[in-house]
Amino acid sequence: MSRPVVVEAASPKQHTLKTKEQSKLLSGNKNVHRSVLSVKPVQNNTSPEQISVSTARHAFKFAAQQNEANSDTHLSSEILKQQVVTSFTGLQNLAPNVSIQQQSGGASTNFYIRGVGMTDLTQNNTQSVMTYVDDVLFPYSTMASGSMFDVSAVDIKAGPVGFTHGQADTGGEVVIHTNDPTSTWHGGISEDIASYNRSITEGYISGPISRTLSFRLAGQTMHGGGWQYNPYDNRHLGNANEGALRGKLKWNPDENTEIKVSGHWMQDDSELINGTSATNSLASHPINLVSLSPSSPAGSFVLPYKQTAWTTNPDFAALVGRNASMKPSEHNLMWGMDVHASHNFGYVTGESISAYESEREHEYTDMDSSIWGTNGAYRNIVANSFTQELRLRVTDPNKRFQWLVGAHYNRMRSAQETYWDFSQMTPTRGYLSETPYNDNQQTFSQYAHVSYRLPHNVTIFGGINHEADDRQLRNLSTTNFGGSYVCGTSLCHPNTTTLSFADSNANANQFSGEVGVQWRPIQQVMTYVKVSKGFKPGGFTANNTVVQAQLNPTKPETLMAYEVGVKADPIPNKFRINASAFYYDYHNQQILNTFVVPGYGALGRYTNAPHSQIWGIEVSTQIHPIAHVYLTGNIGYERGVYKNYQGINSSAVYAHFQQTGVWAPVYNNYNNTDSGIPKLTMNGTADYRFNPIHSYEMTLGTDWSYRGAQALVPGGMQTYGYHLPAYFLMGLHASFRPNNGRWNVSVYASNLLGRKYYTSGGVSTVSEYWIPGAPRFVGGRVGCDF
Template sequence: MKTTNTIAVSAIALLAVSSPALAQSGGSAPPSAGAEDVMPAQEAAAPADDEIIVTARKRSEGLQAVPIAVSAVTASSLEQRNIVRLDQMSAVVPNATFKTAASIPTEVQPFIRSIGDRSSEPSQDLSNAISIDGVYLVNIAGSNVDTFDVEQIEVLRGPQGVLQGRNSTGGAVNIRTKRPSGELHARAMVSYERFDALQLKGYVEAPLAQDVLAVKLSAFRTTGGNYSRNVITGERDTGGIRAAGGRIGLLFTPSSDFTAYLTADYSKDSSPPPAVRAANHSGSIAAPYNGAYAQPQPRVCALFQECSTYAPYTNAFSLTGPNHSKNRGLALNLDWDIGGITLSSVTGYRAVNQMTNIDLDATPSMIFNLQPRNVRIRAFSQETRLASNGDGPFSWLVGGYYLRSRIDLERTSVLGGPLFGQPVGVTSTGTQFRSPDTDSYALFGQLSYQITDQWDISVGGRQSWDKKSLVSTPTATSGTGVFKRDFNAFTMEATTRYRFTPDTLVYLRFAQGYRSGGFNGAATTLAGINSFEPEKNDAYEIGLKSSWLDRRLKLNLTGFYYDYRDLQLIAIDQAPGIGLIQRVINAKGLRASGIEFETSFSVTDNFTLTGNLSYLHTKYRSQILNLGFGNIDLADAKRQYAPKITGMVQAQYSIPIGDNKLVLNGSLNYRSLTQLNDVPTDVAMQKAYALVDAEIAWHLPDDRVTLSLFGQNLTDKYYKAYGDANGGLFNLVIDGRPRTYGVRATVKF
């Protein structure tokens, strides 16, 4: 019934807002010069001069014209909101959470409309596709990339199983770097904020051959920001960033028909762990939130007498590193207009070397450490597309995709004696090796037809084949096993779009997403290694995109419903002599529905309001499973990172002062009650909260120099970014960042 009501409300709202009567009574200004009441077919796809351009459908389209729910975060917005890495994107994307992995700061775990997971298991693919310049990231390792030298980040909400590549049941995150302009320019930025956080970013670009070859060099360095104090050492040692890197970009345009863009990037990250602290309550506690289970005494309290719950922003780590991650990448984008057809090619190579030393229990005792955990990834991908670029009513796109990835993991576990029946002070060490490899192939295509000047339809499909293998040595005495399995799926999408006016459209979309299966590589015996099945998501979406008052006011509304099947969940078991064992299992399914409202209003030339408001309802199908804390009926559990209500409002006011200007920015972000993992324990519950950010910026003419004073979480609101009972062994919490404030200066030449 709730699902039916959600879709009904969405449909009624769309019909009301888009009806001709309301359009006429809205008091909008006359259309801009040259616009007609009915927009011709080819003009309908063209963006307005001031509109953000997105490539959600592998073509350049205006954000207000593309029939997909997509958020485009520009470089200026990233800087103004002080978004340094992907895990800070939650504040600007409706119905989305971007979180750091529980123990590994270089890994980001996106949840889009509740679809995502908190696994760091390399045998498992991502459920939300992340790409840089069209090159897909095959694994979570090294995914929490810095936002330096970024032109725009597009977050597509909803499955993208046709054009955006593999494993996109929840959505896609497309990162576009800044291409060389072909002119001599340079820009530098430096910022300093609370907790000794320092950012240095800059680039220089120049023509190498006028109008033919241009180069761009960019670099960044970020240090400091640790806000959690170690009660043993007295030092602030977790929660910050220590990373540096650079990119070189070459743009080759020998003619108007051919473009080649080559980038090579390198980064090194030795950041400390997130701000994790132990929350080992000494006995059973009452759950303050409806639906949460009271937590019994953690085993670390009974066995090791580690019963302390440390205060917010403190920790008792006995091990915080060293951690090292190196990312290297190459991307070559080619576009060639060969007369009515454009040939596009995206060739990519990504390499990640990640070494982490992790104190999983976050206590002073030797209970469960990983010393070290090494991950090595090598991935090559090739995508080739042919697309029409003519003026007829038909347009089409066909392509093929190939991916080859090789992953090696070595994990050494160091366990305290009581976990395997020995006294405190005795330790057990075990090393596990595994190599999950993937060869993936796909053929895809999309066909669009302009039925009338106002109405068009498109259909598309993708056939995917995944060949998976795993070589695993679970323990020193287990021997080595080789496992192989093939997966395949056909996914499709169909969209129809109708324009009531040049600035108002309604669309209906059906889309499927596919996430490949794999092997449970974390098993501690060869007999325990099993394969898990692929996921599939059928999504139905209805949307309105509209502009009013001479395009000063934008109002967008989206309603959606998901039928999500065989979703891959993380379960945690306790194994004597091994510690915690993470398993990947398939649940029957999940239903999700929601409404998203987005708006932007240029009240005057100097005053702008933007905002979004989202409602999300999720419900597991009834199924008894042990997710690490005893058997529960999933129908009684909340979906992790799926708050019912999220919202953001931002105001920007510019005050001209001679040739300069003063810009004031302020925003508020709200999240309702959120469960931070799928096991409904007290430690996993975060009550509703709101965060307030602000910036004051002084701009010299042409933005040659900008000086800013900024603050985040200005009310110093405490909130948890993560909470987990870890199978009853120990309780962990990650504290969200407290109030920060700082200064920033940018200079352009």
């Protein structure tokens, strides 16, 4: 039972508190899971205005989000720290029907929500799942690298988006919220040390500069953690070497105006996690010194789990301007700045977001995962993005009629160079290759969203988005240096050949939208149903290009989404359950498949599947059954099927080459074929919190996750090497801290059972590779805050 406390104020100005500031003060309280502050004005005609303050236990977070008609997953900073989430990929173990994977083990990240996503091979397309940091669009997934520090919360949004902010999309969004400056002084530092000499150091300081101006400066460094090694030369691989800074200024010139200026910088010189070859189709260069997997067919090989193989051709290193001893690694610089301004005009509030993001990526990957020079890749990307967004919305969230209108503009410019080492891929290639080009994009969208609260706790809502997208691929050419077909060894002859290609364009202009209704039959239960249409423009495959047909743009994709859901707290502070069911009708789905050039080989290219379908269910629970025990769980089940799609059968193409030495396309009718998305995902935590000593709290807990098998190419579920096996992971964690949150000590173990599993993969020239997940890590963290 809560106990009210009355605070008397001499004048209205003396007790005025902003709602935002209240929430920030509460979010900064380390004991926010134990209590919540309720502030209510008390009016009477004879005494000064009063504020009634009461406290009540609050077991679960994100209470306000229980009123939203969506199936979003909301993750607090506490769960991110507990699970040691330092990159986007760690989020997939905290939400249902979500896959977030590294492309070829590098900086590009592939996002899939409910089976909708894109393999980001070349960074020339709009992602099916958008990434935002503090409401700023990051059109390339690599641009957001190094953002997962000093985070206040993460939202994972499923389904078509673009009706209340940003750009339209088909799959959803991953939204990162970082901590803002505070009006009082705060600071902290933490050190995390774990297996394989991994260390993560974080720190921040925040406080006022003047009565109206405050700041926040936060940073992170990561080092070590490499657990792979090359059995051929015993060189180790995978050590992190990353540093990041973020600074924010917040200015409130008056009570109705807020201006925030922020800037960030990230330098990443980390080594990569390299793949292991699941199958090899080049008989002249077999993968030796390996252990044959007893369950795999002839010609399929798997190195021992912590081993990987790569090669560095000195001629290739010289061509890209790197040292001959280079390992698969990044050499990236990301930086940007943004300005957020808002002003309360009374009935409406106006907002403006201006942002500039810059990317300098230099990445070396050994895609064939072998000691042979059959598919080494080096990428140079210089890119920048400018976005401008304007919004106007109703100020008072309690009004019956709510509306919001806005416009978003994004302009991208990039210059890319991709280098390939095919020096030992003979007899068809046997040379080094370079493909440079320019990629220009701009997108302009306008959106509006309205809702109206009817009697009997019924609310109807709807939104619309119109988006115009224009992109051009310019000045693309491919130069081949030397070749075994000339004199038998790479670069032994100054022979070069250059192929030039015509420019390519992709334009799109479409509407998307949503309509729905939500109903709260009783206080503890909210139900909703909605129908939405998502839209994503087409794009290009600017890969190793040898024929003009490779540059044909994909068509835009559209998705009709039908969703019904319920959010309930049937026993407040004891039991919460959210559930949803969805059906997606997908048209012109953009997928990465194989393109075969006879006499040359197999290449990756984006194509459209004219019609496919996805359906599934999701259930998320939070349970506090008895004192000290806290349980969370997510279960997602989904199925995808191609209804109309005829494409290359990648496994048949490689099998034919292995048998005959000839590259030839083999087509399949994939109608009614499973699309290969993970059918079942489960994850959760179980914590026991108690006070072993007065004013001190201890938490003991476990966490787990399960992910079903996933196809790497259409039809890949039926062939070894072309799909990732299912896996189950388990971890333990414990922490100890005083109730005032001034310091904390924690220990943890991830992949406690030492499972051997694979998190992503792909198909290269002659190898189908898997990217292994981390082995068992045991670590500890010490932090202090003031």
